[in-house]
Amino acid sequence: MPDPKKFIPYGRHFIDSDDIDAVVDVLENHFLTQGAKVPEFERALCDYTNARFATAVNSATSGLHVACLALGVTKGDLVWTVPNSFVASANCAVYCGAEIDFVDIDASTRNISISQLEEKLAKAKTKGRLPKVLIPVHFSGASCDMQKIQHLANEYGFRVIEDAAHGLGGSYLKSKIGSCEHSDITVLSFHPVKSMTTAEGGAVLTNCPALNKQILLYAKHGVTRDPDLMQSEADGPWYYQQVTLGYNYRLSDLHSALGISQLKKLDGFVVKRRELVARYNTELKHLPLSLPLSEELHCSAWHLYMVELQEHDRKAVYEKLHAKGIGVNVHYIPIHLQPFYQNMGFRKGDFPNSEKFYHNALTLPLFPSMTADDQHRVIQALNEVLA
Numbered sequence: 001m002p003d004p005k006k007f008i009p010y011g012r013h014f015i016d017s018d019d020i021d022a023v024v025d026v027l028e029n030h031f032l033t034q035g036a037k038v039p040e041f042e043r044a045l046c047d048y049t050n051a052r053f054a055t056a057v058n059s060a061t062s063g064l065h066v067a068c069l070a071l072g073v074t075k076g077d078l079v080w081t082v083p084n085s086f087v088a089s090a091n092c093a094v095y096c097g098a099e100i101d102f103v104d105i106d107a108s109t110r111n112i113s114i115s116q117l118e119e120k121l122a123k124a125k126t127k128g129r130l131p132k133v134l135i136p137v138h139f140s141g142a143s144c145d146m147q148k149i150q151h152l153a154n155e156y157g158f159r160v161i162e163d164a165a166h167g168l169g170g171s172y173l174k175s176k177i178g179s180c181e182h183s184d185i186t187v188l189s190f191h192p193v194k195s196m197t198t199a200e201g202g203a204v205l206t207n208c209p210a211l212n213k214q215i216l217l218y219a220k221h222g223v224t225r226d227p228d229l230m231q232s233e234a235d236g237p238w239y240y241q242q243v244t245l246g247y248n249y250r251l252s253d254l255h256s257a258l259g260i261s262q263l264k265k266l267d268g269f270v271v272k273r274r275e276l277v278a279r280y281n282t283e284l285k286h287l288p289l290s291l292p293l294s295e296e297l298h299c300s301a302w303h304l305y306m307v308e309l310q311e312h313d314r315k316a317v318y319e320k321l322h323a324k325g326i327g328v329n330v331h332y333i334p335i336h337l338q339p340f341y342q343n344m345g346f347r348k349g350d351f352p353n354s355e356k357f358y359h360n361a362l363t364l365p366l367f368p369s370m371t372a373d374d375q376h377r378v379i380q381a382l383n384e385v386l387a
């Protein structure tokens with residue numbers, strides 16, 4: 001008998017006894033950090049995504065920061081991303097002293113609008129203010145149009161960092177998100193609400209050996225033992241040099257052991273998410289809601305299932321659903337409307353598609369351990385509230 005008062009969150013990690021055993025094993029037998037689990041996790045990520053190199057870091061936020069540093073982002077540079085993302089997608093550029101700007105989203109895909117990107121690039125070129133880096137975000141786990149983005153990157157000479165915090169487990173054309181086939185760097189997140197977890201954690205993927213060396217350098221204090229990066233001969237086998245200012249963004253062996261164990265279950269998690277999404281798509285069709293594009297069913301990683309209200313007040317719907325124990329959420333308050341970014345001169349109305357999406361959006365519960373009864377309750381509650 002389902003408990004009608006049980007709170008159903010919008011997202012939740014899934015941990016089983018294999019995960020727990022993997023972490024306990026590290027605690028009892030191995031290094032807690034800088035042991036064998038980190039490289040094992042990095043290799044597993046390469047095997048899964050088909051990227052050549054992976055560096056595990058302690059969050060996607062750290063990963064985005066080192067990705068910008070590795071591409072040489074600095075004061076005076078311009079970085080573009082989208083407004084409908086978590087603030088980390090923009091903050092990474094600000095950490096480097098660069099200027100941030102945004103490209104609005106396409107209302108149907110909810111990803112970066114390629115036509116607006118084209119227009120903005122053409123204008124920026126005439127003004128001599130082209131971006132050094134573009135950070136497209138695979139919103140809710142569905143890939144951006146990476147072929148078109150790569151084409152524009154070649155035409156205008158900017159670099160591309162995929163913010164794939166939502167995307168691990170999803171695919172684009174014939175490749176996994178993370179393959180870096182159409183970008184310089186891809187960044188993943190293993191925060192507990194994302195497709196799989198290491199508690200906190202992230203990874204930076206690339207196919208370029210030179211970029212990978214820079215990523216490692218910036219994630220590890222700017223310190224290296226690599227003769228190619230050192231500025232003089234080694235004094236001896238113990239020798240290392242700090243050649244730039246880096247950070248301690250390492251992931252630990254404890255976190256990596258959890259990641260190795262979770263990665264084995266990732267495809268199963270995604271299958272479960274897709275089953276739940278297919279049912280939402282069918283059973284919510286008759287309600288006054290805009291649903292995600294149905295063609296995303298088999299390629300998105302489905303980090304989030306988001307609907308847009310067509311005629312109801314979002315706050316009222318949110319409150320009524322919460323009163324019924326349905327933990328709907330909202331993603332995201334557009335970054336340019338945050339006070340920190342308003343102080344840089346961004347204004348309401350600057351990116352109308354992102355603002356309209358935010359105004360009507362609701363994230364429905366979706367996670368691998370969600371039961372058919374849980375989902376039935378969500379669908380039932382929506383029917384009652386939107387009646």
Ligand SMILES: *Cc1c(COP(=O)(O)O)cnc(C)c1O
Nearest residue numbers: 059060061085086088165189191
């Ligand atoms: C979660 C998230 C991040 C940050 O991930 P952390 O691992 O928590 O630092 C960055 N970008 C997007 C789009 C996210 O959803």
